[in-house]
Amino acid sequence: MNNSTFSIALALLFTGASAMAQPTQLKPASERVSDDAIQADHQAYKTLQERIHQLNERGVPVRDYHLSKAQCWLDVSLHEYTRNDRSAFPQEALTESEKLIVALENKAKILPMDTPLVNGAARLRPDLWERTGVLKQDSGFQCAWPKVACAEVELVHAGNEFNQQQWRHAKPYVQIAEELVSEADVLVAQCPKPPVAPKVVVVPAPLPPVPVALSASVLFDFDKHTPDHIRSASRTELDNLMARVKLEGITITSLVLVGHADRLNETGQKGYNQQLSQKRVNTVRDLLVAQGLTVSGASIEAKGDGDQILACQARMKKRADLEECLLPNRRVQVEIKGMKAARP
Numbered sequence: 001m002n003n004s005t006f007s008i009a010l011a012l013l014f015t016g017a018s019a020m021a022q023p024t025q026l027k028p029a030s031e032r033v034s035d036d037a038i039q040a041d042h043q044a045y046k047t048l049q050e051r052i053h054q055l056n057e058r059g060v061p062v063r064d065y066h067l068s069k070a071q072c073w074l075d076v077s078l079h080e081y082t083r084n085d086r087s088a089f090p091q092e093a094l095t096e097s098e099k100l101i102v103a104l105e106n107k108a109k110i111l112p113m114d115t116p117l118v119n120g121a122a123r124l125r126p127d128l129w130e131r132t133g134v135l136k137q138d139s140g141f142q143c144a145w146p147k148v149a150c151a152e153v154e155l156v157h158a159g160n161e162f163n164q165q166q167w168r169h170a171k172p173y174v175q176i177a178e179e180l181v182s183e184a185d186v187l188v189a190q191c192p193k194p195p196v197a198p199k200v201v202v203v204p205a206p207l208p209p210v211p212v213a214l215s216a217s218v219l220f221d222f223d224k225h226t227p228d229h230i231r232s233a234s235r236t237e238l239d240n241l242m243a244r245v246k247l248e249g250i251t252i253t254s255l256v257l258v259g260h261a262d263r264l265n266e267t268g269q270k271g272y273n274q275q276l277s278q279k280r281v282n283t284v285r286d287l288l289v290a291q292g293l294t295v296s297g298a299s300i301e302a303k304g305d306g307d308q309i310l311a312c313q314a315r316m317k318k319r320a321d322l323e324e325c326l327l328p329n330r331r332v333q334v335e336i337k338g339m340k341a342a343r344p
Contacts, residue, residue: 024048024098029086045078048094051101065145066100066111072153073097080160089160092118093153115152121159124174128155131181140191144184151180207342212250214336216241218284222262222323222330225279227287231327238284241334242291254337255288255298257281261305262326274304277332284332305329 024044027037052071060067077093096118103111113136117123132148135141141148158173216237221229230238245252259281261273281302312325 024094026081026091026094032084041081045074045081045094048074048098048101051105055101055104060104063146065113065149066104068146069115069149069153070097070100070104072150073100076153076157080157085164087119087160087164089119089121093156115156117156117159119160120163121156122162124155124159124162124170125177128177128181131185135181135184135188138188139193140188143191144187147180147184147187151177151184154180204344207344209251209339210342212248212336212338212340214241214244214250214334214338216334217328218280218332218334219327220280220330220332222264222326223266223276225276225283227283230283238287238334239291241336242288242293245293245336245338248340250336250338250340252294252336252338254335255293256333256335257284257298257300258333258335259284259302260307260329260331260333262323262329263305263308263311264323264326265305271304274302277304278302280330280332284334288334 024047026041026044031037032041052067052074055067056062062068073093074097077090077097080093081090096116100111123129128151132152135144135148154173154177158170158177161173162170217234218238219231219234221231227235244250259277259279261277261280263273265272281300285298285300309328309331310325312322316322316325
């Protein structure tokens with residue numbers, strides 16, 4: 001709610017309260033010549049002072065910004081009244097006090113933070129007005145409520161005096177405002193700051209690792225077992241498998257290497273294919289170790305020619321065609337199982 005909107009709301013509240021009790025009106029300046037008239041005005045001031053007292057009795061702190069401002073408006077109104085100020089200032093200052101009193105009595109949820117320049121008061125010392133505005137935005141403002149409230153009222157008081165009798169008469173009230181603002185600065189700086197709540201960083205619970213199973217079939221040339229005689233496509237497949245293990249940060253939990261040979265054995269030596277399959281397993285194992293794979297817990301087995309994938313029984317004109325047909329049997333099967341971090 002902006003100040004203009006609030007002023008309308010406060011006026012309605014003030015008018016509503018006035019239906020039961022008329023707003024306090026001082027005697028017109030022309031009638032302030034009799035003891036009775038002056039006594040009646042002083043009684044009006046006493047009545048408003050008592051209402052401020054009763055607000056405090058009901059729990060509104062003396063240091064409350066709005067109760068302090070109501071008191072300050074009442075004080076400057078009475079001050080100028082006793083100095084025989086015949087302008088509208090005493091009445092308008094008193095009315096501002098009573099507006100705040102009514103709002104506090106009715107427990108209004110929103111109260112004004114602005115300070116009107118009553119009776120057309122000059123806006124002196126813009127720097128002090130700016131400082132009070134800054135103080136109101138500070139977290140320590142509550143420690144300086146009375147000082148800021150009365151400083152603003154005294155600036156209006158000074159502006160009214162300036163309009164009526166120029167700077168010489170305005171100066172004392174400007175000085176009061178200066179001192180109040182300086183005191184407010186100190187109080188706000190010393191005010192205990194509310195504790196800053198620590199920033200809570202929510203760390204999501206880690207996701208459980210994901211199981212991974214990888215495999216490759218490493219094929220060799222006929223009767224060969226060295227790295228140079230691994231078929232190029234098989235070598236690429238083996239390299240890709242290792243690259244994936246490193247890239248995905250896979251922790252290997254199981255490694256199985258099984259070597260095979262085809263059924264051909266031209267040497268006639270018993271167990272030759274068994275030895276050949278073992279050499280092939282060793283070759284693949286050494287390649288994995290060279291690429292940084294730990295195989296200490298690996299399961300290594302050589303099956304010789306006991307597990308043929310293709311029999312190639314058809315009659316072939318060339319020996320080379322038969323050897324190529326039996327290629328899938330000349331293999332080392334690589335089986336890897338492991339775990340990798342799950343992606344959110």
